[in-house]
Amino acid sequence: LVSLVMLLFLRSYKNALIVAVAIPTSLITAFGTMWLLGYTLNLMTLLAMSLVIGVLVDDATVVLENIQRHLDMGKDKRKAALDGRMEVGYSAVSITLVDVVVFIPILFLQVFVADMLKQFSVVIIVTVLTSLLVGFTLTPWLASRIGEKDNLKPSNFFNRFLLWFEKQLDHFINWYGGTLKWVLNHKLIFTGFVFLLFIGTAVMMRQGIIGKELMATGDQGKFRLALEFDKNISIEQNNKVSEKIETYILQQPEVKSVFSNIGGPSAGMGSLGVGSANKTEFSIQLKTKSEQLKVKSGDEVSTEAFMRNLRDELQEKFSGVNYSISALGLVPKTAPIEFTLSGSDLNKVMQTGNDLKNIIEKIPGADNVRLSVETGSPELKVIPDKEKMQRLGLNTAYVGMNLRTAFTGNDDATLTENGTEFPIRIWLDKFNRQNEDDIKQLNIVNPMGVPIEVSQIASIEKDNSPSLLERKDRQPAVTLTADALGRPSGTVADDVINHINKNPLPEGIQMTWGSDIKRQNESFGALGSVLLISFVLIYLIMVALYNSYIYPFVALFAIPVAAIGAFLALNLSLNLISLFVLLGLIMLMGLVTKNSILIVDFTNQMKAEGKHYKEAIVLASKGRMRPILMTTLSMAIGMLPIALATGTSAEWKNGLAWVIIGGLLSSLALTVYLVPMVYDLVDSIREKFNNR
Numbered sequence: 001l002v003s004l005v006m007l008l009f010l011r012s013y014k015n016a017l018i019v020a021v022a023i024p025t026s027l028i029t030a031f032g033t034m035w036l037l038g039y040t041l042n043l044m045t046l047l048a049m050s051l052v053i054g055v056l057v058d059d060a061t062v063v064l065e066n067i068q069r070h071l072d073m074g075k076d077k078r079k080a081a082l083d084g085r086m087e088v089g090y091s092a093v094s095i096t097l098v099d100v101v102v103f104i105p106i107l108f109l110q111v112f113v114a115d116m117l118k119q120f121s122v123v124i125i126v127t128v129l130t131s132l133l134v135g136f137t138l139t140p141w142l143a144s145r146i147g148e149k150d151n152l153k154p155s156n157f158f159n160r161f162l163l164w165f166e167k168q169l170d171h172f173i174n175w176y177g178g179t180l181k182w183v184l185n186h187k188l189i190f191t192g193f194v195f196l197l198f199i200g201t202a203v204m205m206r207q208g209i210i211g212k213e214l215m216a217t218g219d220q221g222k223f224r225l226a227l228e229f230d231k232n233i234s235i236e237q238n239n240k241v242s243e244k245i246e247t248y249i250l251q252q253p254e255v256k257s258v259f260s261n262i263g264g265p266s267a268g269m270g271s272l273g274v275g276s277a278n279k280t281e282f283s284i285q286l287k288t289k290s291e292q293l294k295v296k297s298g299d300e301v302s303t304e305a306f307m308r309n310l311r312d313e314l315q316e317k318f319s320g321v322n323y324s325i326s327a328l329g330l331v332p333k334t335a336p337i338e339f340t341l342s343g344s345d346l347n348k349v350m351q352t353g354n355d356l357k358n359i360i361e362k363i364p365g366a367d368n369v370r371l372s373v374e375t376g377s378p379e380l381k382v383i384p385d386k387e388k389m390q391r392l393g394l395n396t397a398y399v400g401m402n403l404r405t406a407f408t409g410n411d412d413a414t415l416t417e418n419g420t421e422f423p424i425r426i427w428l429d430k431f432n433r434q435n436e437d438d439i440k441q442l443n444i445v446n447p448m449g450v451p452i453e454v455s456q457i458a459s460i461e462k463d464n465s466p467s468l469l470e471r472k473d474r475q476p477a478v479t480l481t482a483d484a485l486g487r488p489s490g491t492v493a494d495d496v497i498n499h500i501n502k503n504p505l506p507e508g509i510q511m512t513w514g515s516d517i518k519r520q521n522e523s524f525g526a527l528g529s530v531l532l533i534s535f536v537l538i539y540l541i542m543v544a545l546y547n548s549y550i551y552p553f554v555a556l557f558a559i560p561v562a563a564i565g566a567f568l569a570l571n572l573s574l575n576l577i578s579l580f581v582l583l584g585l586i587m588l589m590g591l592v593t594k595n596s597i598l599i600v601d602f603t604n605q606m607k608a609e610g611k612h613y614k615e616a617i618v619l620a621s622k623g624r625m626r627p628i629l630m631t632t633l634s635m636a637i638g639m640l641p642i643a644l645a646t647g648t649s650a651e652w653k654n655g656l657a658w659v660i661i662g663g664l665l666s667s668l669a670l671t672v673y674l675v676p677m678v679y680d681l682v683d684s685i686r687e688k689f690n691n692r
Contacts, residue, residue: 005630005633005634005637006019006020006057006061006630006634007162008162008165009065009169009626009629009630010064010065010068010630011162011163011166012148014146014147014148015064015068015143015147018060018064018139018142018143018146018147019057019060019061019064019139020057021060021134021138021139021142022056022057022059022060022131022134022135022138022139023053023056023057025130025134025138026056026127026128026130026131026134027049027056027127029126029127029130030045030048030049030123030126030127030130033122033123033126034123037122039119039122039123042119043116044116044117044119044120044123045119045120045123047120047642047653047656048119048120048121048123048124048127049123049127050641050642051124051587051638051639051642051656051657051660052123052124052127052128053638054634054635054636054637054638054639055099055124055128055131055591055635055638056127056128056131057131057631057634058095058096058099058131058135058594058631058634058635059092059095059096059131059132059134059135059136059139060131060134060135060139061627061630061631061634062088062091062092062095062135062598062627062631063084063085063088063092063135063136063139063140064084064139064143064147065626065627065630066084066085066087066088066627067080067081067084067085067139067140067143067147068084068143068147069084070083070084070087071084071143071147071148071149072149074149077143077144077145077147077148078144080143080144080147081140081141081143081144081147082140082144084140084143085136085139085140087605088601089136090545090546090601091597091598091601091602092132092135092136093132093545094541094542094545094546094597094601095593095594095597095598096128096129096131096132097541097545098538098541098542098589098590098593098594098597099124099128099590099591099594100124100125100128100129100590101534101537101538101541101590102530102534102537102538102586102587102589102590103121103124103125103586103587103590104121104125104537105529105530105533105534105537106118106120106121106530106583106586107121107122109526109527109530110526117583120583124587169626169629172625173622173625173626174622176621176622176625176672177618177621177622179673180617180618180621180622180672180673180676181618183673183676183677184614184617184618184676184677184680187677187680187681190673190674190677191677194561194670194674197561197564197670198560198564201563201564201567201568204567204568204571205567205571208491209571209574210570210571210574210575210576210577211487211488211490211491211576211577220303220327220328221285221286221287221303222283222284222285222286222303222327222328223283223284223303223307223325223326223327223328224281224282224283224284224325224326224327224328225249225281225282225284225307225310225311225323225324225325226279226280226281226282226323226324226325226368227242227245227279227280227281227282227321227322227323228278228279228321228322228324229241229278229279229280229320229321229322230278230320231278232278233277233278234277235262235263235277238262238263238277238278238279238280239262241318241321242260242262242280244318245282245314245318245321246258246260246282248314248317248318249282249284249310252310253287254286254287254306255284255285255286255287256285256286256287257284257285258282258283258284258285259282259283259284260280260281260282261280261281261282261283262280263276263277263279263280283328286303286306303327304327304485304486307325307327307485308325308485310325311323311325324367324368324483325367325368325483325485326368326483326485336482336483336484336489336517337360337366337481337482337483337484337489337492337493337496337517338479338480338481338482338513338514338517338518339479339480339496339511339512339513339514339517340472340477340478340479340480340511340512340514341353341356341477341478341479341480341505341509341510341511342472342475342476342477342478342509342510342512343475343476343477343508343509343510344475344476344508345476345508346476348506348508348509349476349477349478349509350371350478352505352506352509353371353478353480354371356480356496357369357370357371357480359499360480360482360496363492363495363496363499364486364487364492365484365485365486365487365488365491365492366482366483366484366485366492367482367483367484367485367486368482368483369480369481369482370480370481370482371478371479371480372478372479372480372481379462379463380436380439380460380461380462380463381460381461381462381463382399382403382439382454382458382460383458383459383460383461384396384399384457384458385457385458385459388456388457388458389457392446392450392452392456392457393446393447393448393450394444394446394452394457398444399444399454399457399458402442402444403439403442403454405426405427406427406428406442407427407428408427409425409426409427410425410426410427411423411424411425411426413426428442436460436462439454439460440453440454440455440460441453441454441455442454444457472512479514488576489517489520490517490520490576490577493513493517493520520579523579523582524579524582527579527582527583527586528582530586531582531585531586531589534586534589534590535556535559535589538556538559538589538590538593539552539553539556542555542597546600546601546604550682550686551600551604551679551682554596554600554675554678554679554682555593555596555597555600555675556593556596557596557671557674557675557678558592558593558595558596558667558671558674558675559589559592559593561592561666561667561670561671561674562588562589562592562663562664562666562667563585563663564666564670565662565663565664565665565666565667565669566584566585566588566659566660566662566663566666567662568662568666569658569659569661569662569663569665570655570658570659570662572662573643573654573655573658575651575654575655575658575659576655577655578652578655580652580653580655580656581655581656581659583656584655584656584657584659584660584663585659585663587660588659588660588663588664591635591660591663591664592663592664592667592671594631595628595631595632595667595668595671595672595675596671596675598624598627598628599620599621599624599628599671599672599675599676599679600675600679602620602623602624603616603617603620603621603676603679605620606619606620613679613680613683613684613687614680617676617679617680617683618676621672621676625672628668628672629668632664632665632667632668635660635664636660636661636664636665639657639660639661640657640661642654642656642657643657643658643661
């Protein structure tokens with residue numbers, strides 16, 4: 001795709017070939033660097049390589065387009081290659097360094113998935129720097145050997161099409177020159193138009209069309225189904241019912257396999273480190289790997305819709321079971337929404353937790369809302385009477401030890417036979433430890449050898465034990481968790497925060513976010529800082545290159561207008577704001593600054609040749625329109641395969657590509673007017689000060 005764009009604009013197979021050579025040449029160094037640093041070919045390194053393809057041709061395009069301009073002036077190949085390369089040297093260095101500098105802060109991040117982002121950044125930095133080297137060496141050398149003056153003849157259909165395209169491009173550049181003069185004479189009107197676009201973007205983002213989450217889960221056709229039975233159920237009964245449910249699930253034509261974990265998970269997602277007799281977990285893999293699945297009705301639905309349909313059917317056929325579902329995506333995760341409430345008063349903490357649980361259950365998208373501390377299993381409490389025990393020659397420790405031996409057993413003894421040790425557990429026969437009366441009638445022999453029934457020295461009470469004793473900072477605590485279904489986890493969390501802001505927590509209760517939301521806040525904050533640092537670094541790089549504080553500031557105006565197209569593309573494609581979308585915005589900062597650098601640099605050159613700044617601005621903008629169109633379109637078209645990808649878990653990278661495409665196109669449409677306008681404004685102010 002990128003090579004086709006080059007062929008259209010450069011009108012020569014040879015020139016398109018020269019530019020295309022820059023892609024594999026630059027990528028080779030990425031493989032070498034990955035080998036040296038011990039990186040692997042993974043999702044992040046391959047994504048970096050596919051994203052950077054449109055960027056790698058930038059330096060070669062800018063250099064070759066200028067060499068071609070000198071060839072068309074009638075210069076010989078060698079002189080045209082040297083003059084063309086030297087004329088755009090500063091521009092080529094600038095557009096490469098602004099690409100590189102935005103990724104340097106990412107190398108120092110210490111947040112979730114930092115290693116993934118570092119590998120992504122290193123691959124881009126190395127390949128882009130190599131492309132600069134290729135643009136300064138290989139491209140001029142090839143142009144001096146196989147480059148030629150443009151003498152295309154309408155001898156065949158393709159040549160006639162190229163000549164027609166060239167004619168249309170000349171008409172467009174002349175039209176652009178006319179509209180640019182109008183903008184320079186009507187600065188207030190154009191400024192007002194840009195402000196309206198910013199206001200429209202802000203209003204659009206407040207409509208809640210798109211949500212936010214740490215990382216798009218991706219549809220892998222795999223999900224988790226957790227079952228929770230009544231707490232009195234035995235593991236045997238659990239197994240019988242779970243087996244029936246498993247058979248029903250396997251009968252569904254879409255299901256490929258089911259992995260069952262009877263007794264609940266002992267490690268990993270949704271576990272507390274131990275299994276539970278009343279819990280079961282299924283990991284279900286569907287037959288297709290594509291995003292859409294065929295269900296019985298013949299309609300196409302996503303994995304999420306299939307999950308919901310299955311849960312509804314199971315609730316009808318197997319009632320009395322609590323079902324929770326969650327998709328298994330690119331990154332394994334626990335419940336995405338999780339926060340801990342803590343305070344000095346346990347009852348107050350539990351009451352607040354239950355109140356919030358009831359509220360969150362009503363929030364759209366919140367699913368399987370639960371508290372970590374729940375009503376535990378039924379239990380019988382033996383409450384000894386110390387006075388009675390003392391009269392009968394017993395104490396609490398002695399009674400407790402006898403009860404424990406009777407009901408849980410004593411396994412201190414072992415039997416050794418033929419060198420093999422067998423553990424021995426001594427306890428009451430099952431028949432004698434089934435109910436409350438069994439405990440009351442249990443005989444405990446006191447030190448004098450007199451048997452005494454438990455009912456003589458203690459009372460028996462029925463109660464429910466707490467399922468968990470949780471503390472945070474040495475205070476009683478409870479953790480509330482929820483899955484997000486049908487809505488992004490970040491958006492559901494925002495609704496929770498909005499409710500708490502309107503209805504503050506009781507005094508003495510603290511709230512701490514965990515899981516995805518905690519990582520999301522940390523990662524988004526860190527990448528937000530990277531955006532600001534990158535903005536400053538881009539400015540400082542250009543200050544160093546141009547030895548001026550003013551003109552680099554003019555070039556930076558390309559960055560804000562890129563946000564208009566970036567967020568519009570994100571809303572139109574219905575992608576979420578995620579970690580990778582923010583990464584795309586960081587990458588976009590370097591890419592869009594290139595257009596303004598080309599205009600500012602060429603305007604400075606024309607002013608140095610003696611032209612007035614107003615004339616220089618129009619001529620430079622028209623002269624650089626061709627390379628601006630070439631580089632922007634090659635980058636945008638190079639991103640299209642990623643933006644349109646529909647394979648397994650393609651969702652997590654779609655948003656990144658759409659942000660870059662939208663930002664590039666809006667920056668292309670606005671930068672070519674805004675930057676010349678700001679340049680004209682700055683130079684007119686400087687002229688007034690100089691005339692005083």
